[in-house]
Amino acid sequence: MSETVLPARLAEIREEFLELDEPDRLQLLLEFSQELPEVPAQYADHPEMCERVAECQSPVYIVIDVDDDDRVAMHATAPAEAPTTRGFASILAQGLTGLTADEVLAVPDDFPQSIGLTRAVSPLRIAGMTGMLMRAKRQVRAKRGA
Amino acid sequence: MTVEFDTTSPKFAAYSEPGRLVTGEWLQERLGTPGLVVVESDEDVLLYETGHIPGAVKVDWHTELNDPVVRDYVDGEGFAKLLSRKGISRDDTVVIYGDKNNWWAAYALWVFSLFGHEDVRLLDGGRDKWISEGRPLTTDATTPEPTDYPVVERDDSVLRAYKEDVLAHLGNPLIDVRSPEEYSGERTSAPAYPEEGALRAGHIPTAQSVPWAKAVAEDGGFKSREELDAIYREGAGLKDGDSVVAYCRIGERSSHTWFVLKHLLGFDDVRNYDGSWTEWGSAVRVPIVSGAEPGEVPGR
Numbered sequence: 001m002s003e004t005v006l007p008a009r010l011a012e013i014r015e016e017f018l019e020l021d022e023p024d025r026l027q028l029l030l031e032f033s034q035e036l037p038e039v040p041a042q043y044a045d046h047p048e049m050c051e052r053v054a055e056c057q058s059p060v061y062i063v064i065d066v067d068d069d070d071r072v073a074m075h076a077t078a079p080a081e082a083p084t085t086r087g088f089a090s091i092l093a094q095g096l097t098g099l100t101a102d103e104v105l106a107v108p109d110d111f112p113q114s115i116g117l118t119r120a121v122s123p124l125r126i127a128g129m130t131g132m133l134m135r136a137k138r139q140v141r142a143k144r145g146a
Numbered sequence: 147m148t149v150e151f152d153t154t155s156p157k158f159a160a161y162s163e164p165g166r167l168v169t170g171e172w173l174q175e176r177l178g179t180p181g182l183v184v185v186e187s188d189e190d191v192l193l194y195e196t197g198h199i200p201g202a203v204k205v206d207w208h209t210e211l212n213d214p215v216v217r218d219y220v221d222g223e224g225f226a227k228l229l230s231r232k233g234i235s236r237d238d239t240v241v242i243y244g245d246k247n248n249w250w251a252a253y254a255l256w257v258f259s260l261f262g263h264e265d266v267r268l269l270d271g272g273r274d275k276w277i278s279e280g281r282p283l284t285t286d287a288t289t290p291e292p293t294d295y296p297v298v299e300r301d302d303s304v305l306r307a308y309k310e311d312v313l314a315h316l317g318n319p320l321i322d323v324r325s326p327e328e329y330s331g332e333r334t335s336a337p338a339y340p341e342e343g344a345l346r347a348g349h350i351p352t353a354q355s356v357p358w359a360k361a362v363a364e365d366g367g368f369k370s371r372e373e374l375d376a377i378y379r380e381g382a383g384l385k386d387g388d389s390v391v392a393y394c395r396i397g398e399r400s401s402h403t404w405f406v407l408k409h410l411l412g413f414d415d416v417r418n419y420d421g422s423w424t425e426w427g428s429a430v431r432v433p434i435v436s437g438a439e440p441g442e443v444p445g446r
Contacts, residue, residue, distance in 0.1 A: 026191070026192060026195065027195070029192060030192050030195050030196070033192065058190070080196070081190065081193060081245060082190050082193075083190060083192040083193055083195070083196050084190045084191050084192045084193075085190070087192065119209070119214070120191075120209065121191055121208075121209075122191070122208035122209055124208065125191060125208065
């Protein structure tokens with residue numbers, strides 16, 4: 001196991017999942033999917049500014065902001081008919097927003113595999129969340145100090 | 147106990163097995179009928195939880211129909227346990243519906259058929275059509291009364307093709323239901339499914355390209371008999387008496403086409419090659435053709 005220290009909010013989310021049994025983990029993921037905030041108006045009106053996450057089976061788009069203090073905000077949009085994907089996006093948006101760029105880049109790439117959903121959701125579906133995290137990191141690299 | 151067929155639709159009447167489909171209206175009127183079990187099977191593992199047809203149970207292909215270790219389906223014992231848990235008896239009428247134009251519903255129907263469950267039907271148009279017709283959904287949990295479904299071993303010999311079967315089949319009709327880009331070899335995975343890749347791109351020699359969605363009408367249901375005949379007989383050249391194998395990437399879109407050929411157009415001998423491109427495109431020394439033409443059977 002990697003011993004990298006997870007940022008507090010992501011660690012908390014992982015704890016929340018791991019203390020439940022598998023059916024309840026799905027329910028928690030559903031709750032996350034319902035909490036995915038709307039994207040800010042400037043992105044809602046300009047979907048071309050968002051990046052399609054090709055690893056996900058449903059049309060999900062993410063966009064990362066890095067402000068002058070190097071603080072990251074992640075926004076995402078995914079259709080209501082894709083609650084699993086919305087749940088993944090919501091976990092990452094809640095977990096990454098507010099971190100510094102360095103903290104986001106230090107999040108272990110296998111975080112999606114570590115939250116106890118691989119069997120309940122299937123490895124193939126979890127791959128979509130990994131794709132989302134990779135793309136978020138890439139945007140952080142591209143946008144910091146830009 | 148089985149439930150009578152839906153004879154209300156003139157469109158269904160023209161299919162070779164009209165009883166394999168039901169309309170939303172027919173189903174809504176019969177919800178709760180003893181001997182009728184409604185099953186939702188989706189690509190998204192949580193979609194059922196956001197609202198489902200009242201009384202429907204969920205069957206997930208990833209976590210319930212697949213063996214967790216081997217790339218295969220559950221065995222007879224596993225299937226019996228699953229269906230008992232879902233409250234399904236061997237002689238129940240099962241109506242399956244789902245998202246994505248019934249891809250996974252057709253997949254589940256095909257797996258049920260491997261176990262010889264006799265009366266299994268699709269809701270024409272699936273989940274989306276049900277919703278667009280304004281029919282009820284609920285988030286109330288369904289708590290089925292467990293049944294004692296018998297252990298019946300899966301019979302893969304009639305409806306399922308393995309890679310070796312496909313090699314032996316070359317020279318007979320093959321239908322490739324993937325996107326034109328996957329068929330030609332421009333890409334190894336569907337535009338939105340890159341994680342289901344393969345090492346090589348292209349198609350099985352002589353396969354005709356008929357993307358699955360060609361069978362779908364504007365309302366999300368299946369096209370009429372006449373339209374389907376034009377696509378698969380005139381277009382793809384299938385003839386009565388043909389032995390046909392359909393494939394896609396992992397076998398779910400080709401289940402949709404398998405359903406059309408087997409139950410709507412009446413081809414007797416149709417098999418689904420569920421290994422599909424993720425197996426063929428990574429297998430060593432199997433013949434592959436790239437480009438838009440079907441290509442020739444290689445010399446042996």
